[in-house]
Amino acid sequence: MSTRSLGATLATLILGAATALGLARPASAAGHDYVALGDSYSSGVGAGSYTSESGDCKRSTNAYPQLWRNANSPSSFRFVACSGATTTSVAGTQLGALSSSTTLVSVTAGGNDVGFADVMQTCVLQSEATCVSRVNTAVSQMRDSLPGKLDSLYAGIRSRSPQARVVVLGYPRFYKLSGSCVAGLTETERGALNNASDVLNGVLAKRAADAGFAFSSVVDEFTGHELCSGDAWLHSVTVPVANSYHPKAVGQSSGYLPAFRSAV
Numbered sequence: 001m002s003t004r005s006l007g008a009t010l011a012t013l014i015l016g017a018a019t020a021l022g023l024a025r026p027a028s029a030a031g032h033d034y035v036a037l038g039d040s041y042s043s044g045v046g047a048g049s050y051t052s053e054s055g056d057c058k059r060s061t062n063a064y065p066q067l068w069r070n071a072n073s074p075s076s077f078r079f080v081a082c083s084g085a086t087t088t089s090v091a092g093t094q095l096g097a098l099s100s101s102t103t104l105v106s107v108t109a110g111g112n113d114v115g116f117a118d119v120m121q122t123c124v125l126q127s128e129a130t131c132v133s134r135v136n137t138a139v140s141q142m143r144d145s146l147p148g149k150l151d152s153l154y155a156g157i158r159s160r161s162p163q164a165r166v167v168v169l170g171y172p173r174f175y176k177l178s179g180s181c182v183a184g185l186t187e188t189e190r191g192a193l194n195n196a197s198d199v200l201n202g203v204l205a206k207r208a209a210d211a212g213f214a215f216s217s218v219v220d221e222f223t224g225h226e227l228c229s230g231d232a233w234l235h236s237v238t239v240p241v242a243n244s245y246h247p248k249a250v251g252q253s254s255g256y257l258p259a260f261r262s263a264v
Helices: 003-020 052-057 064-072 087-093 116-125 128-144 146-160 187-211 249-263
Strands: 033-036 076-079 104-107 165-169 214-216
Touching (some): 033 064, 064 249, 087 146, 116 128, 128 146, 128 187, 165 249, 214 249
Parallel strands (some): 033 076
């Protein structure tokens, strides 16, 4: 074997070993044109350090899209996720950030379509029966009306960015059942909310798959770090109220970021 051939072979073996050990950055990472869409779980509400330009959208420098950008230096980055966004408002106000050159898209959407904030307010302030009834109404919306709204949004994303890899991220379960909490919601209420998260994630996964998109759950990442776990990566009821039931900075960096990274 010639010296040149031997050198090439060794280089190939070293690169292969580095990749297997997770030491090599994917060659495509730096070349991505990345757009981050979605609601408060993507904008980073609850994680603090909001950019002044984002105003009420509350885009955080601690949110997973910004953290991924910092680590991977994509060719371009547009962060347009916004607190309170629904599938309709994402489609109406955020898709302009996409183009035919976009190669990577992340999105969280669906929770606000089924009244996430109202569900949590009802459960915190009203009776167990009223809470469970409101959760069941949201679950019915997830099954009946949300799929069509997701299909419409996903079709809009694909139309504007036909070559992009699109990653749909889910939502965490809020509670560790039989956990450390001695006050607050009842176990019945906590169980109903966790079940609703599972239903929502199931709907998101199915619609994403049908659209040809990747779905990345965050449930595994947050397991052991739910409310009542003793090491929560989510805010409970807090001030400011908008932070309640949203990931803390650690929930973005150790929950959402790994889930997104694994799907890119």
